Amino acid sequence: MENNKVKAVILAAGKGTRMKSDLPKVLHPIYSKPLLGYVLDAISATGLVDESIVIVGHGAEQVETFVKNYTNNANCVLQYPQRGTGDAVAKSKDILENFQGTVLVVCGDTPLIETETIIDFINFHKNNKSALTVMSAIFDNPTNYGRIVRNLDNSLKCITEEKDASPEVKQIKEINAGIYCFEKELIFPLFNDLKCNNAQGEYYLTDIVAASIDKGLKTSAYILQNNDEIFGINSKLNLSEAIKILNKRTNSRLMTEGVTIVDPDTAYISPDTVIGRDTIIFPNVYISGKNTIGSNCKIGPFAHIRDNVQIGDNVRIGNFVEIKKSVIKSNTNVSHLSYIGDSQLGEHVNIGAGTITANYDPVLKTKKQTIIKDGANTGSNSVLVAPVVMNENSMCAAGSVITKDIDADSLAITRSPIKIFKDWVTERLRKGKSGEE
Numbered sequence: 001m002e003n004n005k006v007k008a009v010i011l012a013a014g015k016g017t018r019m020k021s022d023l024p025k026v027l028h029p030i031y032s033k034p035l036l037g038y039v040l041d042a043i044s045a046t047g048l049v050d051e052s053i054v055i056v057g058h059g060a061e062q063v064e065t066f067v068k069n070y071t072n073n074a075n076c077v078l079q080y081p082q083r084g085t086g087d088a089v090a091k092s093k094d095i096l097e098n099f100q101g102t103v104l105v106v107c108g109d110t111p112l113i114e115t116e117t118i119i120d121f122i123n124f125h126k127n128n129k130s131a132l133t134v135m136s137a138i139f140d141n142p143t144n145y146g147r148i149v150r151n152l153d154n155s156l157k158c159i160t161e162e163k164d165a166s167p168e169v170k171q172i173k174e175i176n177a178g179i180y181c182f183e184k185e186l187i188f189p190l191f192n193d194l195k196c197n198n199a200q201g202e203y204y205l206t207d208i209v210a211a212s213i214d215k216g217l218k219t220s221a222y223i224l225q226n227n228d229e230i231f232g233i234n235s236k237l238n239l240s241e242a243i244k245i246l247n248k249r250t251n252s253r254l255m256t257e258g259v260t261i262v263d264p265d266t267a268y269i270s271p272d273t274v275i276g277r278d279t280i281i282f283p284n285v286y287i288s289g290k291n292t293i294g295s296n297c298k299i300g301p302f303a304h305i306r307d308n309v310q311i312g313d314n315v316r317i318g319n320f321v322e323i324k325k326s327v328i329k330s331n332t333n334v335s336h337l338s339y340i341g342d343s344q345l346g347e348h349v350n351i352g353a354g355t356i357t358a359n360y361d362p363v364l365k366t367k368k369q370t371i372i373k374d375g376a377n378t379g380s381n382s383v384l385v386a387p388v389v390m391n392e393n394s395m396c397a398a399g400s401v402i403t404k405d406i407d408a409d410s411l412a413i414t415r416s417p418i419k420i421f422k423d424w425v426t427e428r429l430r431k432g433k434s435g436e437e
């Protein structure tokens with residue numbers, strides 16, 4: 001049966017030695033989403049791929065657990081031992097047994113690849129009616145990448161890895177991006193003939209290019225325009241560099257969409273956060289995970305929005321405020337020094353400075369809800385011990401610890417009564433001077 005949908009194979013079995021980490025490389029997060037999540041999202045957003053096959057090996061169990069929880073249309077296949085990228089792709093043989101059509105191969109450690117590029121790449125491959133297409137890029141500094149070697153007539157010849165390259169080949173600036181498209185029936189048989197007689201003793205996926213050409217199959221290269229997209233993560237330094245690239249991309253898009261960002265260099269905003277126009281992001285804001293922020297809001301400076309937060313319009317989230325897993329309706333203010341977690345705030349709520357929702361039960365290790373309805377106000381430095389409800393227009397006085405629901409239009413106060421000692425200071429001074437003390 002002809003199937004127009006593409007199957008993706010994502011290579012994620014490698015060790016990631018240079019990360020110097022106990023966590024498998026592809027699970028390292030950017031804004032709380034693992035690198036592999038970015039790749040899975042970019043592929044699934046193309047709408048052209050109906051299934052992803054993730055090749056797992058190093059930290060296989062952890063990676064598999066992540067994939068299972070993250071998406072329904074990806075399956076994992078174990079590669080053990082890890083004998084190279086060619087061997088990795090070959091592991092998808094059984095799962096693809098009955099599939100006829102195009103296979104897309106992507107590395108799990110290139111989180112910046114964009115959906116539009118993948119679409120363009122697949123279309124390029126299909127329109128050319130190629131058996132195999134490899135994505136290439138022109139790098140000023142091509143060190144460590146496989147080089148695209150071409151014949152005098154500019155046609156493709158092969159890919160040579162840095163470690164196997166002669167000084168002449170090392171001069172080549174066209175590199176292998178590590179992303180491929182191929183027709184399964186034509187190319188899969190060639191994997192049987194891969195050899196590992198190279199500098200690393202591995203089965204190189206890159207050797208498929210020469211094999212395909214030798215068989216007389218149409219083999220093409222697609223030259224990537226924006227090199228940032230194939231930035232690979234091999235170290236913690238690379239991880240920090242990728243965040244910078246991602247920020248630049250996200251913040252530029254948000255500003256184009258009408259968000260005001262006072263200082264894009266210090267606005268850390270996850271790409272999965274939607275922000276309405278005329279919202280102002282002040283400096284030193286960190287927004288992680290998936291969130292929605294409405295229009296005309298003011299966020300920061302120094303605000304931390306952690307994940308799963310929905311904010312309406314005209315909301316003020318001020319300095320040193322942390323918010324997590326909460327809904328905040330329009331026209332509400334959380335202006336200073338507060339923690340709002342697992343909470344639902346209505347409209348026109350005012351959260352006084354230093355208000356804390358105590359959402360965590362450390363004995364049962366569970367999170368509890370705080371509900372603050374329309375028009376309610378909290379006094380400064382109040383603690384709302386969840387589960388607790390503040391009904392419409394209710395108030396709690398400054399410094400209160402709220403452990404019971406507050407009725408609508410009512411005030412709650414928990415304070416020891418104030419005592420005032422009249423003239424105490426004067427008296428104290430007089431006694432001190434006269435030597436009575």
Ligand code: UD1
Binds near residue numbers: 107175204
């Ligand atoms: C690979 C390419 C190189 C290209 C570069 C682009 C090969 C031989 N070389 O080199 O031409 O320029 O990518 O970034 O393919 N993996 C497995 N199983 C294995 C080995 C690797 O799943 O046995 C996975 C890794 O987890 C990684 C990906 O394959 O996600 C690439 O492997 P890596 O070792 O990083 O290859 P490079 O040396 O970067």
Ligand code: CA
Binds near residue numbers: 109232234
């Ligand atoms: Ca790599």
